[in-house]
Amino acid sequence: MRTRWIAIVIGLVSVMGNCQAGELRFVTEDFPPFTYASPTDPDGAAGPLVEIVAAVCARLHTDCPVQLLPWRRALAEAEDGAAQGIFTVIRSPDRERALYLTRELVTSRYGVYARSTNRLVYHRPENLAGRTVAVYGPSGTSFVLGQQLTAVDNVTVSLVANNRRLLRMLAAGRFGEQGIAVVNQDVAWHLIDQERIADIHETGVMQPVSYAIGFSRASVSEAEFDQFNAALEALIADRSVTAILKRHGLEPAF
Incomplete structure (x- = not known):
């Protein structure tokens, strides 16, 4: 399984160059211990979900700034496409209408x-x-x-x-x-x-309850979501995601 996901990531990165040169903007909320204000950036965010997103984006050579916002504003920006990604998200009919969702990561x-x-x-x-x-x-x-x-x-x-x-x-x-x-x-x-x-x-x-990462259907194509998701699955397969969650005392959902 690990080899399969790594192969998918390599193939997608070679075919789709737009994420290498582009940016995926993420929004989240003050929701400690999952996400919270960055101690070094007053507008930025920190926490295990931020670290997971950063690890995926590093693998894809993509810039992924994360902004901390009140939840209603964060959700509105993700739904209308002003932000490409959002977390932490539970699976529900309303969320799935507006967002592509990764698998649930933390429970x-x-x-x-x-x-x-x-x-x-x-x-x-x-x-x-x-x-x-x-x-x-x-x-x-x-x-x-x-x-x-x-x-x-x-x-x-x-x-x-x-x-x-x-x-x-x-x-x-x-x-x-x-x-x-x-x-x-x-x-x-x-x-x-x-x-x-x-x-x-x-x-x-x-x-x-378990939480996933969501991507705006208004500003992210299914192919772009699949690219991010494949890189995420590779990091799950090599236990990088588990290590991040365990370091913060949280329980993986997988």
């Missing part, structure tokens, strides 16, 4: 979080009936939460602009004594530690 879980005084033990969506549920959104997380709550009555969903603010609001009791938050587990643990947020605990896990 995590959606956790359910509450204040220490809240005795909720989460097992199933019905446990959230009668509560305020806070979630970062609009986002993949809020999309999944909406699916989970389809058959649950008397739930108030509160959308918050980013996960840092969401967890601080939860700790401050802004969603009520019985309020809870649904957050990516790796993001929650990272921010609780980094921001020193006290009096929050995990009450259960809602479901697994």
Whole structure:
């Protein structure tokens, strides 16, 4: 398999010269530990997904700047073609209509979080009936939460602009004594530690989630996507992608 993907990459690079001379612009969001602001570039991004994109682009001899933006703006730029690539993306009908998606690269879980005084033990969506549920959104997380709550009555969903603010609001009791938050587990643990947020605990896990890299159907041809994807698969085959994720304490999805 490794030899096959390397052969594909060599063939594509020799046939398609446009990526060697061109540029693929990527956008992402502040979503630590997956992506976060670069310590050296105020407009740039860092993190394991940025490193994976950089490794693929180095193999293709393509310049791939990555800009950190609010998620709604990042998604709008990818959908209308102003940006060629975007991450982190979950697989959904809306995303696949606008984007070509790589295979899922990193996996995590959606956790359910509450204040220490809240005795909720989460097992199933019905446990959230009668509560305020806070979630970062609009986002993949809020999309999944909406699916989970389809058959649950008397739930108030509160959308918050980013996960840092969401967890601080939860700790401050802004969603009520019985309020809870649904957050990516790796993001929650990272921010609780980094921001020193006290009096929050995990009450259960809602479901697994995995993330891919998306490419704009409006500004990237299928052949260009296939070229990037083949180089990515070669880096998966030689375990370079696994090494990047493991170095950041994250779990590969493959």
